[in-house]
Amino acid sequence: MSPSVKSAEAIKIVVAGGNYAGLNAMQHLYSILLASNNESIQRPSIEITLIDQRDGFVHCIGLTRGLTEPEFGANLWVPYSTVSWLQHPSIRLVRGTVTEITPNAVHLSSGQTVAFDYLIIALGLSRFAPIGLRSSTKAEYIDEIAETHTRIQAAQTVAIVGGGAVGIELAADVKSDFPDKQVTLIHSRALPVPGPFKDEFRHMVVDILKEIGVDLVLGERVIAQTPESEDMSYNTTKEMNCTPPELVGTMSSDAELTLASGRTIRADLAIRCLGTLNKSSLLHLPLAANDIFGADGIAVKDTMQIDCDAYPHIYACGDISSRALVKLAGVGMYGAFIAARNVARSILSLPLEDGERYPPQLMLLMGKDHFALQLGDEIWEKERTREHVHEDMGLRRCIECLSLHKEPEYVRLD
Numbered sequence: 001m002s003p004s005v006k007s008a009e010a011i012k013i014v015v016a017g018g019n020y021a022g023l024n025a026m027q028h029l030y031s032i033l034l035a036s037n038n039e040s041i042q043r044p045s046i047e048i049t050l051i052d053q054r055d056g057f058v059h060c061i062g063l064t065r066g067l068t069e070p071e072f073g074a075n076l077w078v079p080y081s082t083v084s085w086l087q088h089p090s091i092r093l094v095r096g097t098v099t100e101i102t103p104n105a106v107h108l109s110s111g112q113t114v115a116f117d118y119l120i121i122a123l124g125l126s127r128f129a130p131i132g133l134r135s136s137t138k139a140e141y142i143d144e145i146a147e148t149h150t151r152i153q154a155a156q157t158v159a160i161v162g163g164g165a166v167g168i169e170l171a172a173d174v175k176s177d178f179p180d181k182q183v184t185l186i187h188s189r190a191l192p193v194p195g196p197f198k199d200e201f202r203h204m205v206v207d208i209l210k211e212i213g214v215d216l217v218l219g220e221r222v223i224a225q226t227p228e229s230e231d232m233s234y235n236t237t238k239e240m241n242c243t244p245p246e247l248v249g250t251m252s253s254d255a256e257l258t259l260a261s262g263r264t265i266r267a268d269l270a271i272r273c274l275g276t277l278n279k280s281s282l283l284h285l286p287l288a289a290n291d292i293f294g295a296d297g298i299a300v301k302d303t304m305q306i307d308c309d310a311y312p313h314i315y316a317c318g319d320i321s322s323r324a325l326v327k328l329a330g331v332g333m334y335g336a337f338i339a340a341r342n343v344a345r346s347i348l349s350l351p352l353e354d355g356e357r358y359p360p361q362l363m364l365l366m367g368k369d370h371f372a373l374q375l376g377d378e379i380w381e382k383e384r385t386r387e388h389v390h391e392d393m394g395l396r397r398c399i400e401c402l403s404l405h406k407e408p409e410y411v412r413l414d
């Protein structure tokens with residue numbers, strides 16, 4: 001039995017970040033350590049703290065459509081206050097921005113320090129606005145998406161820069177919801193969809209975008225833009241030490257984009273969908289080697305503990321971990337499931353378990369009737385893919401999987 005179990009004080013578990021990965025970790029910690037059970041097993045006294053800068057879950061997968069259809073977008077935010085089991089007396093919800101993580105405490109911008117015996121880091125990665133959200137409450141979020149929607153609605157020509165998954169889905173959603181607008185997607189490489197995918201898949205995506213009516217400018221890098229969007233001067237090397245990307249505007253009205261070839265493209269609204277920033281710089285763990293904080297995120301073991309033997313009580317999952325090449329909600333939720341079980345196993349003095357690794361996959365939802373899926377090496381036929389596409393972009397399924405509208409059942413670990 002670990003020293004903490006013997007002590008009279010409650011064992012402190014902190015989950016930093018409460019979205020797909022963090023909430024799934026919370027759910028499984030709750031099932032194992034707090035849910036009511038009819039067995040006469042003595043469970044240690046536990047206090048679980050969830051820290052997030054927001055007051056609710058956000059179904060990010062639906063965000064591009066949330067910007068083009070704000071009524072749909074409003075449903076994507078589910079306040080924690082509506083999740084019954086999060087109100088358990090042994091769970092503490094702390095709204096705050098994490099500025100630093102040290103070996104035994106999480107430090108917030110308010111000056112508050114939250115000590116832990118075990119920590120699960122699930123802070124995701126940073127995206128620039130408007131996909132990266134600056135809001136911390138649902139009311140602010142509804143205003144935020146309405147503001148972007150108004151700008152999209154007012155523009156007759158929209159240029160989207162960056163043919164990654166987000167740029168593709170945004171271009172497709174804008175064109176599908178506003179067929180009269182001219183929508184152009186500009187990407188620096190000859191084919192869109194960077195990452196470990198087949199050219200056959202990329203060609204399929206190109207064909208779908210053309211069918212929807214999106215104009216494609218491929219193999220052309222934007223080298224200048226007037227007026228300059230705020231992210232163009234963003235110093236990525238400073239990461240979280242400068243303005244968070246969510247507060248940095250990537251939209252420019254009446255924009256002129258100059259391409260490397262010298263060609264210029266004018267657009268009533270230009271939106272840059274370029275890259276993400278990792279949050280590794282929040283971690284100050286003196287005994288960890290620098291190379292566990294790579295560009296792809298924090299290196300973790302198969303147990304989801306960070307890859308440093310000096311800190312076996314710190315776990316990382318979801319987009320902030322380097323677990324998967326392609327960052328996906330499902331991968332994050334699975335990693336969180338393993339992390340939560342292993343925290344509980346450690347507290348209950350059971351051997352830790354390893355998570356499996358899954359092949360890279362990507363499903364692109366391009367408007368309501370077009371989608372493409374590559375799973376491992378396999379590219380799926382449209383009709384086969386359709387069976388896995390949800391009209392609400394998976395919102396209900398995620399609510400169900402994360403038990404946001406029901407009580408998670410007790411789970412016994414053996």
Ligand SMILES: Cc1cc2nc3c(=O)[nH]c(=O)nc-3n(C[C@H](O)[C@H](O)[C@H](O)COP(=O)(O)OP(=O)(O)OC[C@H]3O[C@@H](n4cnc5c(N)ncnc54)[C@H](O)[C@@H]3O)c2cc1C
Nearest residue numbers: 017019020021052053060097098123124318319327328329
């Ligand atoms: C437009 C779009 C479409 C996508 N489509 C798909 C898809 O079809 N399928 C799929 O599987 N994945 C998709 N993804 C990726 C998916 O959304 C991510 O993989 C997923 O969000 C990762 O979950 P996470 O919990 O690790 O991080 P996040 O969901 O980013 O959650 C991080 C949490 O940490 C909080 N946080 C962050 N920093 C701080 C801080 N400093 N202090 C306090 N709190 C903080 C945030 O508020 C948030 O609640 C899509 C993403 C986008 C943007």
